[in-house]
Amino acid sequence: MHAAVTRIQVPRPGFNYTFAHICILNNDKTCIVDDIVHVLEELKNARATNRTNFAITYPITHLKDGRAVYNGHQLGGVTVHSKDRVKSAEAVQLTYYLQSINSLNDMVAERWESSFCDTVRLFQKSNSKVKMYPYTSSSLxxxxxxxxxxxxxxxxxxxxxxxxxxxxxxxxxxxxxxxxxxxxxxxxxxxxxxxxxxxxxxxxxxxxxxxxxxxxxxxx
Incomplete structure (x- = not known):
């Protein structure tokens, strides 16, 4: 899902904007994403390499690079094992932060949000067991x-x-x-x-x- 969202394109005359072009940047010029994304990516890599030494703990998870990330506000309905290891979670919240610098940026961001909602709905159709609820600045x-x-x-x-x-x-x-x-x-x-x-x-x-x-x- 995260990969599909980051690939969303907003066509404009002469250029196609993606999330990387309109996201809020870190000091190292990379997009700010929720820590839970890094946690899930590390869990995916651990499973791909058959590593069993990585586990998601709640509410703080320690990543491979030594960082301790807080995921208490991004996981809901959590069931834990001993030592705060997450057994299951009923809900996951992913937040994407967009820039609001000028009118062009606002227009692109608004169209990106519309495409984001369409992407989430398509993902929902192909994964009926997962309930997804997109929320943007225009949702209200x-x-x-x-x-x-x-x-x-x-x-x-x-x-x-x-x-x-x-x-x-x-x-x-x-x-x-x-x-x-x-x-x-x-x-x-x-x-x-x-x-x-x-x-x-x-x-x-x-x-x-x-x-x-x-x-x-x-x-x-």
Whole structure:
């Protein structure tokens, strides 16, 4: 998976950007990657050479070069043997750090994140036993957009109920004193006020958030 991510390319006129071009660099001009990646690579090399003297320990693992790396925040659901040796882990977190220097870099990074999510989904399809959840800088915005589509049915249902209750509350058995249109026009007034407030917030550069969905009901 890590190898597939580092091979992701973002084509631009005359050049193809990869993770190595947009990653945050160490002092030795190499990409910063999570320590758990080094741990897993060393475990892979140990198995390839039939070495049995390397084991992942939790929460600190000692690498072959003598470095002690902390993996407590990158492994979840850990089961350990004696001497903190990891028997199994239910979750692994991998983080990739991208630069944010200028507008071009931000645009490339955004497209790289999109390709990253596609790569993770493809890897998920070919490895159905492993559950993978990509998370990028745009994940919250995308989730919010999905939430608005999912809640559309409930929002429409709530509005119909509110309109019905407003009309019923202003209705009486006496047809002279009954004023159902007054209740309906009251809702229209509140709706116009809400739209006006949202327009003012939008013009002043404010960002939309889910709190605004409850404003009409609070005003009622």
């Amino acid at each position: 915005r995308e989730d919010f957009q999905k939430t608005s589509r999912v809640s559309e049915r409930y929002l429409v249902t709530s509005l119909i109920l509110v309109v019905t209750m407003a009309i019923l509350c202003c209705s009486m058995q006496d047809c002279v004193r009954s004023k159902p249109w007054l209740g309906l026009l009251g809702l229209v007034t509140i709706s116009l006020a809400t739209l006006t407030a949202a327009g003012i917030i939008n013009l002043t550069g404010g960002k939309y958030n889910s709190t605004f969905l409850g404003v009409p009901f609070v005003m009622l």
